[in-house]
Amino acid sequence: MALELNEERFVSTMKEQAEIGGTDGGGLHRLALSDDDKRIRDWFLERMEEAGLDVRIDEFGNMFGRRDGEESGEPVMVGSHLDSQPYGGIYDGALGVISALEFVRELNDRDITTTRPIEIVNWTNEEGSRFQPAMQGSGVWAGAHDIDEEYAKTDTDGNTLESELERIGYKGQQPAEPAAEYDSYLELHVEQGPYLEENDKSVGIVTGIVGFKWGAITYRGEADHSGPTPMHHRSDALVPAADVITQIRRLPGTLGDRTVGTVGYVDVQPNSINIIPEEVTFTWGVRDPTSEVLEKAYDHVLAEAAAAAEREGVEWEHEDRMDADPVYFADRCVDAVEDATESLGYDAMRVFSGAGHDATHADSVCDTAMVFAVSENGKSHNEDEYTSWEDCYKSANTLASAAFELAQE
Amino acid sequence: MALELNEERFVSTMKEQAEIGGTDGGGLHRLALSDDDKRIRDWFLERMEEAGLDVRIDEFGNMFGRRDGEESGEPVMVGSHLDSQPYGGIYDGALGVISALEFVRELNDRDITTTRPIEIVNWTNEEGSRFQPAMQGSGVWAGAHDIDEEYAKTDTDGNTLESELERIGYKGQQPAEPAAEYDSYLELHVEQGPYLEENDKSVGIVTGIVGFKWGAITYRGEADHSGPTPMHHRSDALVPAADVITQIRRLPGTLGDRTVGTVGYVDVQPNSINIIPEEVTFTWGVRDPTSEVLEKAYDHVLAEAAAAAEREGVEWEHEDRMDADPVYFADRCVDAVEDATESLGYDAMRVFSGAGHDATHADSVCDTAMVFAVSENGKSHNEDEYTSWEDCYKSANTLASAAFELAQE
Numbered sequence: 001m002a003l004e005l006n007e008e009r010f011v012s013t014m015k016e017q018a019e020i021g022g023t024d025g026g027g028l029h030r031l032a033l034s035d036d037d038k039r040i041r042d043w044f045l046e047r048m049e050e051a052g053l054d055v056r057i058d059e060f061g062n063m064f065g066r067r068d069g070e071e072s073g074e075p076v077m078v079g080s081h082l083d084s085q086p087y088g089g090i091y092d093g094a095l096g097v098i099s100a101l102e103f104v105r106e107l108n109d110r111d112i113t114t115t116r117p118i119e120i121v122n123w124t125n126e127e128g129s130r131f132q133p134a135m136q137g138s139g140v141w142a143g144a145h146d147i148d149e150e151y152a153k154t155d156t157d158g159n160t161l162e163s164e165l166e167r168i169g170y171k172g173q174q175p176a177e178p179a180a181e182y183d184s185y186l187e188l189h190v191e192q193g194p195y196l197e198e199n200d201k202s203v204g205i206v207t208g209i210v211g212f213k214w215g216a217i218t219y220r221g222e223a224d225h226s227g228p229t230p231m232h233h234r235s236d237a238l239v240p241a242a243d244v245i246t247q248i249r250r251l252p253g254t255l256g257d258r259t260v261g262t263v264g265y266v267d268v269q270p271n272s273i274n275i276i277p278e279e280v281t282f283t284w285g286v287r288d289p290t291s292e293v294l295e296k297a298y299d300h301v302l303a304e305a306a307a308a309a310e311r312e313g314v315e316w317e318h319e320d321r322m323d324a325d326p327v328y329f330a331d332r333c334v335d336a337v338e339d340a341t342e343s344l345g346y347d348a349m350r351v352f353s354g355a356g357h358d359a360t361h362a363d364s365v366c367d368t369a370m371v372f373a374v375s376e377n378g379k380s381h382n383e384d385e386y387t388s389w390e391d392c393y394k395s396a397n398t399l400a401s402a403a404f405e406l407a408q409e
Numbered sequence: 410m411a412l413e414l415n416e417e418r419f420v421s422t423m424k425e426q427a428e429i430g431g432t433d434g435g436g437l438h439r440l441a442l443s444d445d446d447k448r449i450r451d452w453f454l455e456r457m458e459e460a461g462l463d464v465r466i467d468e469f470g471n472m473f474g475r476r477d478g479e480e481s482g483e484p485v486m487v488g489s490h491l492d493s494q495p496y497g498g499i500y501d502g503a504l505g506v507i508s509a510l511e512f513v514r515e516l517n518d519r520d521i522t523t524t525r526p527i528e529i530v531n532w533t534n535e536e537g538s539r540f541q542p543a544m545q546g547s548g549v550w551a552g553a554h555d556i557d558e559e560y561a562k563t564d565t566d567g568n569t570l571e572s573e574l575e576r577i578g579y580k581g582q583q584p585a586e587p588a589a590e591y592d593s594y595l596e597l598h599v600e601q602g603p604y605l606e607e608n609d610k611s612v613g614i615v616t617g618i619v620g621f622k623w624g625a626i627t628y629r630g631e632a633d634h635s636g637p638t639p640m641h642h643r644s645d646a647l648v649p650a651a652d653v654i655t656q657i658r659r660l661p662g663t664l665g666d667r668t669v670g671t672v673g674y675v676d677v678q679p680n681s682i683n684i685i686p687e688e689v690t691f692t693w694g695v696r697d698p699t700s701e702v703l704e705k706a707y708d709h710v711l712a713e714a715a716a717a718a719e720r721e722g723v724e725w726e727h728e729d730r731m732d733a734d735p736v737y738f739a740d741r742c743v744d745a746v747e748d749a750t751e752s753l754g755y756d757a758m759r760v761f762s763g764a765g766h767d768a769t770h771a772d773s774v775c776d777t778a779m780v781f782a783v784s785e786n787g788k789s790h791n792e793d794e795y796t797s798w799e800d801c802y803k804s805a806n807t808l809a810s811a812a813f814e815l816a817q818e
Contacts, residue, residue: 134683193637210636214682225790226671227619227696228602228763231661233787238672239658245651252640262635263647264682268675273623273692273730274543275673275790283682287636321682354637378642381634381684 001405002343004397005102006109011389013098017043017082018090027383028090032083032125032136033061033161038168040082044097044122051104053120056179057172060147061124061165062137064179067104069117069407074183076114076407077366078103078399079121081137081358085129089190089385091392095373096188097122099396103403114407116183123358124170131161133322138358140176142365147176178365184333184406185362188371188399190387193354194378202391203348203398204372205337209360210258210352211326212287213298216265217244217305221314223270223278238268238277240308240316247304248284255297258352259288289326289352327360333369333406340401346394371399410814411752413806414511415518420798422507426452426491427499436792437499441492441534441545442470442570447577449491453506453531460513462529465588466581469556470533470574471546473588476513478526478816483592485523485816486775487512487808488530490546490767494538498599498794500801504782505597506531508805512812523816525592532767533579539564542731547767549585551774556585587774593742593815594771597780597808599796602763603787611803612757613781614746618769619667619761620735621696622707625674626653626714630723632679632687647677647686649717649725656713657693664706667761668697698735698761736769742778742815749810755803780808 020040021030030036044063048055053065066075080096100120107114123141128134131153139145151162165171191197196204221235245263252259265283286297302318309316334350341348351372353359362368373395376386387395429449430439439445453472457464462474475484489505509529516523532550537543540562548554560571574580605613630644654672661668674692695706711727718725743759750757760781771777782804785795796804 128683191637192634194639194642212636223791224788225601225764226673226694227621227669227765228600228789229669229787230603230667230763231658231669233603236658236671238654238675242651242654242658242672245647246655249640249645249648249651258639260636260638260640262645262683262685263651264635264677264684264686265680266647266675266677268673271674273673273694274671276671277673285635285682354639355634356636378638379633380637382632 001339001401003106003401003404005106005400007393010102010393010396013102014392017094017098021084023087023383025087025383027087028084029087030084031086031130032127033164033168037083041170044082047101051101051108053104056174057170058174058176059172060137060140060176061170061172062141062176063122065120067107067118069114071115073116074181075117075119076183076403077119077121077185078403079123080187080189081123081126083125083127085127085381087383088381089383091190091385091387092380093126095190095392099188099399102396103400106400114404115409116407118403118407126358130155135356135358135361138361141178142361143177144361182366184366185359185368186333186399186403187357187359188373188395189357190380190385191372191375192378192380193375195351196372196374197376197378199349201347201349202374202394203341203346204351205334205341205348206329206353206370206372207334207350208289208329208352209327209356210287210289210354211291211294211324212285213294213323214283214285214321216281216283216319216321217316218279218281219309219314219316220279221277221312224276226274226276229276234276235313236276237280237314240312240314241266241280241282243308244305248301251297251300256288256293259286259293259297260354261286261297283321287354291325324356327363329363329369330367333367336402336405337369337371337398339405340398343401344397346398371395371402410748410810412515412810412813414515414809416802419511419802419805422511423801426503426507430493432496432792434496434792436496437493438496439493440495440539441536442573442577446492450579453491456510460517462513465583466579467583467585468581469546469549469585470579470581471550471585472531474529476516476527478523480524482525483590484526484528485592485812486528486530486594487812488532489596489598490532490535492534492536494536494790496792497790498792500599500794500796501789502535504599504801508597508808511805512809515809523813524818525816527812527816535767540570544765544767544770547770550587551770552586553770591775593776594768595742595778595808595812596766596768597782597804598766599789599794600781600784601787601789602784604760605781605783606785606787608758610756610758611783611800612750612755612807613760614743614750614757615738615762615779615781616743616759617698617738617761618736618765619696619698619763620700620703620733621694622703622732623692623694623730625690625692625728625730626725627688627690628718628723628725629688630686630721633685635683635685638685643685644722645685646689646723649721649723650675650689650691652717653714657710660706660709665697665702668695668702668706669763670695670706692730696763700734733765736772738772738778739776742776745811745814746778746780746807748814749807752810753806755807780804
């Protein structure tokens with residue numbers, strides 16, 4: 001079922017939102033619960049009211065706008081997030097929210113009443129850069145996190161999330177939980193990866209989201225003068241860390257074609273040119289579409305960490321940081337997205353998401369799927385993020401058409 | 410020629426100095442040009458004057474005490490440094506200065522006038538932990554550094570070295586340069602390595618000091634989301650750094666039995682669990698007794714750095730940080746030390762120093778040698794540094810006897 005949006009308005013609305021927190025480098029710096037987040041929320045609230053939606057703000061700041069259907073039953077929810085990474089791109093998140101808004105505007109223009117109600121949503125703090133974790137608002141809403149624990153999270157200046165919600169006036173009255181049984185949730189997002197571009201596709205039919213395991217390893221050796229200490233007397237905490245880092249670079253090639261592994265954080269103590277490192281902590285992460293591969297990767301990393309510690313004669317410990325199972329979206333939602341791309345005649349393919357999204361949490365509440373827009377060079381989380389307006393529009397039409405189909409079921 | 414010191418006074422003087430800046434952990438925290446450095450300098454100044462020495466302070470704070478000989482000719486200089494590492498040991502440096510003081514006290518007690526004059530010395534800022542570089546005072550004195558450049562060096566609070574010298578009252582009048590032609594320089598220091606202990610020796614006859622090369626390598630890759638970016642799309646700045654770190658751990662085993670290699674400092678940007686590292690800078694250092702091995706090691710490190718960058722597809726650059734040739738001490742001074750150990754009947758062996766000392770710079774001015782005292786477990790630069798009073802005393806007697814021999818030549 002094809003539903004095409006007003007292209008001119010869609011593009012101008014995307015440009016309008018990008019001005020709030022826009023950077024000189026053409027990106028977006030709109031951190032969760034910052035002044036610019038308040039400005040974009042105020043803007044979005046007005047747009048929802050103009051569109052005649054019934055607006056609710058929940059106690060975690062998630063913003064919902066409901067459009068009634070012929071039946072009062074289970075709504076189809078559509079949306080994403082309006083917060084950005086520090087100096088991030090203008091598409092990440094915003095494209096999904098603006099497309100949801102344009103979807104209900106289009107229904108208004110055409111004077112269509114869908115069978116099911118439709119809700120559009122802006123989730124609080126998807127990015128997780130100012131307050132951790134990422135996908136926080138949808139996580140609280142879905143019951144994955146305790147709201148009081150998340151309220152107490154602080155930014156680097158020591159502000160709590162709750163006080164910042166209150167400061168910008170977005171600690172709402174509604175309970176942060178599903179207000180109804182939902183029929184389904186659809187989310188459009190930029191791919192943030194290279195698969196669509198490599199395959200010359202505009203639109204991705206997302207069938208699931210990779211799972212991941214994160215951990216932190218600490219090695220404790222002996223600080224010593226880097227000159228007179230012979231090599232065989234050393235217990236250098238940095239050497240086993242380097243061994244594991246090189247191993248994690250190689251590991252994915254032994255496990256799966258979609259496996260990735262990363263060491264992003266390293267802390268060396270005392271961190272002096274002339275002293276053998278005494279203590280090194282680093283984080284690691286692996287992602288894969290299957291739990292089997294994640295388990296194997298985890299075992300490999302810990303086995304290598306132990307072997308490296310043994311070789312160098314250092315103490316070590318491991319701390320689990322995160323463990324998220326892969327998500328497989330409901331066939332009926334994925335099929336609705338695929339039907340939309342076929343009806344619209346777009347170049348599309350099924351893909352698995354390499355990054356987490358609010359859809360991860362929504363999937364635990366109702367049937368869910370996602371639409372991806374091709375990302376130039378797969379870049380995101382920086383100002384160079386780019387998707388052409390044509391591809392943005394195609395993906396938005398795909399979202400609207402799929403949501404329309406689900407809403408008419 | 411054997412000259413034995415007053416053991417009781419030697420030990421009590423060692424203990425006395427260790428109280429100035431002494432730590433609860435039994436170590437010493439007496440940073441260069443700190444209030445405690447002023448206190449130990451005032452104490453040392455009084456002891457030199459009590460011993461009838463002609464005291465001079467040079468414009469870089471180096472402290473000299475001269476005892477006349479029968480001839481007015483070239484003096485024999487003996488000393489080391491009274492500053493310490495942060496929470497360092499009570500022997501490092503101080504043992505050499507106190508032994509020099511006890512040597513002239515012993516000559517006074519015995520009413521001996523040596524043929525040559527004797528000068529004892531406390532060099533400014535040997536440790537290099539508050540102001541860089543290490544061995545700064547002896548380096549300025551020997552002409553290795555420009556005094557105005559060194560005056561301008563700052564600590565982490567932004568204080569210049571010159572202002573701190575003035576503040577503690579130790580910016581003296583004498584030019585910071587050799588006041589005379591010197592016959593020779595002898596320095597006693599703790600070994601800070603394991604060779605003497607491994608060979609059951611109390612005293613080391615030091616024949617030279619390893620050379621070293623230090624550098625810093627920076628890799629620049631691309632920051633990207635650690636989830637959706639496939640491994641083959643990545644340019645991870647940390648991976649080649651890890652490759653080089655593992656290579657530097659292995660390198661010494663391919664080059665020489667005294668070669669050491671260390672990576673002590675690593676900085677990762679943006680250093681986030683969820684972002685592929687964009688820029689990594691790390692320092693490296695190699696040491697060896699021969700220039701040939703140092704050149705080879707340097708070439709190996711740069712070749713590996715280039716290969717690792719090529720593998721990962723990242724930009725890189727290298728910066729030379731330090732380059733010190735190995736020092737080979739004059740036979741006549743080394744022989745004087747060896748004669749002393751033989752006359753005194755001590756268990757001694759010839760060793761090469763793995764760390765730099767003020768003797769490095771003195772060697773460019775006059776014939777030089779060093780005496781080492783065995784270090785328990787080779788530990789130094791921390792509060793666990795330990796040498797028994799018996800071994801301290803033996804090494805002090807060795808220094809005194811060798812200096813006495815040179816002074817009587």
